[in-house]
Amino acid sequence: MTYDPGNIFGKILRGELPAYRVYEDERVLAFLDIMPRATGHTLVIPKAPSRNLLDVEPDDLAAVVAAAQRIARAQMRAFEADGITLTQHNEKAGGQEVFHLHLHVIPRHTGVELRPPLSYKETPEALAAQAEALKAALAG
Numbered sequence: 001m002t003y004d005p006g007n008i009f010g011k012i013l014r015g016e017l018p019a020y021r022v023y024e025d026e027r028v029l030a031f032l033d034i035m036p037r038a039t040g041h042t043l044v045i046p047k048a049p050s051r052n053l054l055d056v057e058p059d060d061l062a063a064v065v066a067a068a069q070r071i072a073r074a075q076m077r078a079f080e081a082d083g084i085t086l087t088q089h090n091e092k093a094g095g096q097e098v099f100h101l102h103l104h105v106i107p108r109h110t111g112v113e114l115r116p117p118l119s120y121k122e123t124p125e126a127l128a129a130q131a132e133a134l135k136a137a138l139a140g
């Protein structure tokens with residue numbers, strides 16, 4: 001299995017596709033999932049090309065996890081979450097749809113189930129507002 005730079009997240013990284021970007025550093029980019037399983041659902045990806053957990057460089061993986069922690073803490077405040085769920089899929093059999101490594105960071109509220117994957121498309125207005133709320137919490 002090799003990395004294909006034509007994947008959607010590769011295009012977002014290169015600025016060829018828009019995204020609701022919320023966090024960036026030298027190794028990592030984070031943006032909102034446009035089909036969120038819960039409000040504020042965020043994806044964290046390494047800037048370096050990697051298909052998934054099976055081929056990522058450990059330093060890039062560590063950077064992704066560290067960014068996910070920052071985002072999780074900010075989500076708790078921005079979305080008044082009660083908890084956070086992390087998910088991460090590897091290869092088709094593992095549920096992966098986009099073949100650039102990504103960690104899902106999903107705010108949770110007590111008693112609220114996750115939506116099934118790809119079942120709900122958030123409005124652009126809501127995504128823009130959620131991105132602003134999360135960026136403000138990350139800055140504060």
Ligand code: AMP
Pocket residue numbers: 008017019032033034035036043088089095096097098099117118
């Ligand atoms: P996975 O099954 O782990 O590969 O998840 C891929 C995720 O990417 C899904 O949750 C999709 O909703 C999400 N997704 C697909 N296209 C985009 C996009 N253009 N911007 C943000 N998220 C996307």
